[in-house]
Amino acid sequence: GTVTSDYHGFLGARPQLVESLRRLEAAQPDLLVPSHGQLIQAPRRAIETLLRRLEVCYDKYVAISALRHYFPKMFAEYAGRPDHMPIRPGKPAPECLRHFGTTWVLVSQDKAAWVMDCGSPQVVQQLRALLDKGEIRSIEALWITHYHDDHVDGVPAFQQAFSCPVLAERHVTEVISNPLAWRLPCISPHAIRVDRVLSDGQSWSWHEFRMTAYHFPGQTLYHGGLLAESGPLRMFFVGDSFTMAGIDDYCAHNRNWLGRGVGFDRCLELLERIGPTHLFNPHVDQAFDFTPEQYRFMRENLSQREKLFGELFPWDHPNYGTDECWVRCFPYEQKVQPGAIAGLDVVVTNHSAVPQAAACRPVPPRAWKSGPQPWVEGKLAPKQEGRLALRIAIPAQLPAGRHVLPVDIRYGQLVLPQWTEAILVV
Structure with a gap:
């Protein structure tokens, strides 16, 4: 199709923004006064510069977008551009694999099954069918690539049906084991028991395969990759991070960082x-791969984006503009008792190449009659995440329900009122 949800809509409001800018330009203003920032002394030049930058940034996005595989009509006007990466053809999956829904199943020579993702209870039925037909004799593990609901909603049913361990990389485990603590798109409310938490680069043997887990911050920062090697096969399960058309970065709230050595x-x-021989995406029933030239092309595209996107934002790094969760509350949602003291961390990612001073304070609703709260301050190392601990007195007579607690931020010289929030449930 040509229309997708806003989840697939990176720069999706660009047409409306362009229309708005054109209307502003048609008014022939002498001066533009933004709500933040400096006065714009040359409106026409500023508008044309912004329009040009938006088009260049979107073109760079489309050039290696995985969405070209899922929704080719959406990008029909960009098809065949010589400066866009050609879409790779698919290739047959090795005979040791089965696929249904968003699940790949790796089958050993003695018919043991290693399952990857379980997006619905129907997967359990399909696995039982494989057992009944004798295609597999046992189910020995479930690997979870990431937290999105279409990959984990069936895990509770799987854990009831099969007595085998659930495995996930550490970053994935942090989210799926406590989902209400996170404000992320498409997150499943099911808290999942992970039996084996794996570190980046950790390897082990499973039947004739050598398995290696990786932190794989592609489609989302909290994402795992799995390499399965046997003989000439080097099969890498990329989760939703790639298709044969490129990278899966169409939802910025998944936290797709730009920069050398991070993100994609x-x-x-x-x-x-x-150098995998095969790549696998749970939504795609074929294998695929990339050439060395395509790997270089995608990395160069991302390097160019870091500069081009940076021109759109008043920050020293574009990740502040594209990573809405660079300031977040943890836990995002928690249960509290009236009259108690609640605690939470304000987690700040310093995307800058220099240290940054940060401070935060809660802003209780006026009805709480709590008065101004003290600032909590800290110093953040470059390219690192830091935590500032807050404590909030919950009013003794606070009624049952969900209560929003805004948080003010100071960052360097910037004052960012009510920049983020937490949810307190009484």
Whole structure:
């Protein structure tokens, strides 16, 4: 189709913004006064510059977008551009694999099954059918690539049906084991028991396969990759991070960082180094791969984006503009008792190349009659995440329900009132 939900809509409001800018331009203003920032002394030039930058940024996005595989009509006007990466053809999956829904199943020579993702209870029925037909004799593990509901909603039913361990990389585990603590798109409310938490680069043997888990921050920052090697096969399960058309970064709230050694650049560097014979996406029933030239092309595209996107934002790094969760409350949602003291961390990601001073304070609703709260201050190392601990007195007579607690932020010289929030449930 040509229409997708806002989840698939990176820069999706661009047409409306362009229309708005054109209307503003038609009014022939002498001066533009933004709600933040400096006065704009040359409106026409500023508008044309912004329009040009938006088009260049969107073109760079489309050039390696995985969505070209899912929704080719959506990008019909960009098809065949010589400066866009050609879409790779699919290739047959090895005979040791089965696929249904968003699940890949790796089958050993002695018919043991290693399951990857379980997006619905129907997967359990399909696995039982494989057992009944004798295609597999046992189910020995479930690997979870990431937290999105279409990959984990069936896990509770799976854990009831099969007595095998659930495995996930550490970053994935942090989210799926406590989902209400996170404000992320498409998150499943099911808290999942992970039996084996794996570290980046951790390897082990499973039947004739050598397995290696990786932190794979592609489609989302909290994402795992799995390499299965046997003989000439080096099969890498990328989750939703890639299709044969490129990278899956169409929802910025998934936290797709730009920069050398982070986000998709980290993923591409890893794949370049490993040299998989096959790549697998749970939504795609074929295998695929990339050429060395395509790996280089995608990394160069991302490097160019870091500069081009940076021109759109008043920050020293574009990740502040594209990563809405660079300031977040943890836990995002928690249960509290009237009259008690609640605690939460304000987690701040310093995307800058220099240290940054940060401070935060809660802003209780006026009805709480709590008065101004003290600032909590800290110093953040470059390219690191820091935590500032807040404590909030819950009024003794606070009624049952969900209560929003805004949080003010100071960051460097900037004052950012009610920049983020937490949910307190009485």
